[in-house]
Amino acid sequence: MIFKTIRSTLTAFNSLTIAVLCAAVLSISVFVHEDLYSEAVTNNLDGLSNNMAYDLSSILSAPEIDVASISALLLRLEEYENVKFAAVFDQDYNQLDLYAGKSLQADDKRHLNTYQEQLDKMQLGMSIKNGRLFSFKSIGEKAFLNGYLLIVNDLQKPLNRSKLSLLLKVLPLTFVIIGIGIALSLWLNRKMLLPFQKLARLAHQIKETNDYSIDINVEGKQEVVDLSDKISSMMDTIHSEEIKNKQYTDQLMQQRKDMERLANFDSLTGLPNRQFFMETLRKSLSTAEHELDDMVLMYFDLDGFKGVNDAHGHEVGDKLLIEASKRAQRFLRHGDLIARLGGDEFLILLYNDPNEFVVMDIAERIIREISKPFDINDWEILISVSIGIAKATDANYNLSDFVSNADVAMYKSKVEGKNKHTIFIPAMMEDNKRRLLLANSITPGLKNNEFQVYYQPKVNADEHIVGFEALLRWHSPELGNVSPGEFIIIAEQSGKINQITEWLLKEVMYDYASILAHFGENTVVSVNLSAHDLKNTKILELITALYDRYFINPKCIEYEVTESTYLENFDMANECFENIRSLGSSIALDDFGTGYSSLSYLTQIKLNTLKIDKQFVDNLGISQRSTLVTKTVIEMAKQLNLNICAEGVETRQQMAFLVAHGCHQLQGYLFGKPTDLATLLATPYKRENK
Template sequence: MFKSIKTPIAIMLVCAVLVISAMVTWFAADEHEQLYTESVKSDLAALTRNLAADILPLMESGSTQTHAISERLKNLSSYQHILVARVYDTNQTVLHSQLGAAGRKYGVPEKLPLADIINSPSGAYLIDNQLIASSRIARNGVTYGYLLIMNDIETPVRKSWQALLLHVSPLVFITLIITIAIGLYWLNLLLNPLARLSGFTHQLSQTKDYTPRFKTRLRGEVSVLGHNINMLLDTIEAELTINDEQNQTLMEQQQTMTRLANFDSLTGLPNRQFVMDNLRLELARARRLNNDIAMMFFDLDGFKGINDSLGHETGDLILIEVADRVSSMLREGDLVARLGGDEFIIVPDRDVTDVCLQNLADRVIAAFLEPFHFRGLALTVGVSIGIAKASDAHFELSQLMSNADLAMYRSKARGRGTSTIFTNEMVESHKRKLSIANSIDQALANNEFTLYYQPKVARDGELVGFEALMRWQHPDFGLVMPGEFIPIAEQSGKISSLTRWAIERACIDLPLLQSVFFNKFRVAINLSGHDLRHSGMFDLIHQIFTQQQVNPEYIEFEVTESAYLENFAFANKFFRRLSNMGCAISLDDFGTGYSSLSYLTQITIDTLKIDRQFVRELNTSHRSRLVTGSIIDLAKRLSLTVCAEGIEELSQWDYLLNHGCDHVQGYLFSQPLPLEDVALLPARFEFGPDHVSRLSGQ
């Protein structure tokens, strides 16, 4: 209602002054009226007594001297407020009545209240707002009559009021003005700091600036209030400073959390969450616009071996360099992200035709042809790329990722440094792989696996060993070969169960083989890279040997060159323990991986096996003959036994025999056979034309 506290206080002040002034004036007027009335009463009583004394001689004479009394009463005409004067005898009969000036003007009552006052002492009385004075006309106790004079009191009092107000009003008005002015001045003087304080706080609320402070020279409550507000502002400003610092810290933390949530902390590339969120939006947009999106999924070939042998620090440096290489060769708008570990994806921004995607994949593969140089080492890392399109995945992100993953593993199966574009046929193949992976445990429980044995033959034709090869008679898929289910078992983490079964089965079959073949021989069992990393594998082998009472000298373990070198530290320790126990160690597929002559001087092996791809090309490739001869010569120089696999023609055996190969195996001698058929094999093979023909026809 009021914008300032001054207004209601000023109104209250003025009203208070007016009320007080009115009350003072009223009390003064009332006092004046009383004093005036008493004065008139005293004068009228004295006049009545004096006039009664004048009339007394006339009343004592015993005769009514009306004229003389009238003359005496006429003297009252000079009194302007006397209404009437009457003389009564002792019987209260009016002897004479004289109207005064006021009586002639206003009139008088016919009957005066004589009876009410004759019994009262002489004096003046106020009866019915009229002043009546009475006096006995008596001497020495003898009453001769009564004199009553009625005086108009209302008119003189009113005039006295008017005169008083006329005289006092200017003074009262001036006093009121001065009092109100002084009051307002002091009010303004006292409330100005409060108004300033109110304006100060209003300014703070509007500007949100809490640095100004309230200043006043006055003392009192306003000064204390201003001081308290300043202290409150100090506290607020300090809290705001702390709050600003905390907000800044929170913003920095939020930015850091956003960066950590959306970007890989090692490479700085977008991470899985970021790229997945963006791909969901892009897939929805592409579906609406009837466009297509492609994804290239790749991981690093050989990265795990480097990580295990050289440490995670070197692995991290390689990942950083991989991110830089891939980012530098992509076009503007292309997205590259790290999903985790050594897995990356690329989302091309432009043309997603097969030709363009293949060209981009070739550029990525080419970017990894140059080795990575760290700490004086030249490390070669390849990539296997899987390419998938959103249209083939019905624009579903999970399906798109699955398709790209399938294509990538198809590339790995084809060899390092390759790329594969997804086709629907891969889905059926993947379903078969899943079914096989899920059936392994049940197959072990149902004894669906069997061991086949392929003989190894020495230079003189003597049977010197067997390679134990697993076969799986699947209830739905029929005969499943190791080349299919072994990689699946490795990927699904079930290879160790198969290895345990193979070792145990070979140890169970060994007594029967010993009962048929009396010469010294070894049964070769294959181990995978996963087995080498299995911490309890040696104890498991030792336990099986103990349970089956097997002489370790009858057992040979084969491991591929790549598996040995990728797990070098574990493999070397593991095979040294097996060798000390009496087992023989064979390095399989020698020459197909990243062979290094320096490794051959450090590893614990007894035999080098020449891969079948070199044997197959002996008759057609001069290069294969050179490599094969070099491997045999290298093995001889290192005092190692050399064995060649995949012998199918007599000419191949002749070449190997002439170059000093110690052992051979292949269809030329026998295909892998179940245990019951192995007993039919001769202890020594003859190499005449008829015999070779017979064996080849088995």
């Protein structure tokens, strides 16, 4: 009886031990699995939200926020079934767009407004609350904050599903092992007590070390050996799941590293990108200010890069950016940092308070090196570079002002002819403020009728008026009379030149009837087009509509484009002008000889009129070279059956020379200054008899 009692006690004890052992192993597995799963999901969402916040930065920093682009970006979350919702807010926490995920439930919808009201109290980063994983990220740099991104992910339900899957795999085998253990417990009074103690020790070791790869091999009766094998099999299953989770975690970590690289480095050139550079610059400015050191920032972009893209395609343009960045890096000192800001814009940070001689030497070397021909895809590409230079001390170590000063200096280099470097001085900020004021005043100026069309006459050899050039004037109550040479460039850079051209075309077409009634039905009115107009796909549609509305004879309208604009957009210009010529209008090449000065281009482009630039006319009879060039251009144009018009004629001697050598039309102050329509119609002019 005592033996049976002891055996029963031992059997019950060992059965309980086996059950506890299995439960402990399962608990450890579930806890480890839960921690690994939560960490993996958190890291994945963190990397995803960082990437999306970076992509949203360029959208929210645009002058006009494109909500459709935000929605398209949020649709990336479609493939993540556990995302409840995601929202994009501006810097004032106003919601710009909302994405409702597949796991969004009714209680989440009721709390959406609550989340938005608590945004200003929510800490940036990752957090877990009530079974939900929150990712709250800022969009843009701290100094250039554009908004916030909130992504809420369901954590508890998928975690429960994952734990259930693990249990469903392990529990059947666990129950089998427990059953075998109970059957074998009858023999524990003789030979199985010691092996089970060994199993208990192994279980404790596994719990302490979390090492599921430990080999369980317990000697004893066959039942004990079988139990050992079953437990070993269970451990192998757990170990296999652990390996899978570790591989998944490693994969997520690698993806995180890849996303960090994408977030910090430019994928095309391999250089640090704007985000990385700005963060480095912020830290460097703080250190330099503390140590009373100075730093120099160079801001440069490639002159004519857009023309290369248009003429040769983006593949050539990308290779050009890579080669140009490599050339610029050759002249940097150890420790200096170069980054691609975006497009064809680059930043260089020069450390250790370099003296002016070193800075000038680096800038001039970069200009000379990039000005050398590039051999790309069997094309010889020629470009130049404009550089702006600023000092940290001039910006009082303020990051935004530091970059802005370099940008202003770079713009000054472009305005003064490109292919040069300019050092920032405080006086340039006034020019920049005026440039911004002009850019922001163009659209209101058009709406308030501050712009006006002036007409300058063109005459033939007998001084009879044969046409007019429509010229734009801006009389602003706030800015006064703004020169076209000033506001046209700003309009092109700010993307508002198309508005101006459309307004000008409508005004000219409206004035058309009055001009022709006063000066004759064969009078031709010329309108200037910019490079941006050539890219405007709606320009031909607008011209056609205006012709129909105002009963325009297309042959009485001529479109002028400058030589540099034409040749920088060669194929696009030819296509645009071919469409205009098909309507019956003519094309004139303006400022000939001041851009590329390649006469061979005239054999490849389709023109009606060639305009000789004023700088050649001014030097007639003064500069032998200008006189010879003018003669050559006129003779060549005649051979190509082109109409020839000379600009800037101010003296009788200039007129006599041009007429004697076969110039068809003359334009300049000698025959009339640009005037508004009312004055034009009230002033008597010689009119050609038809």
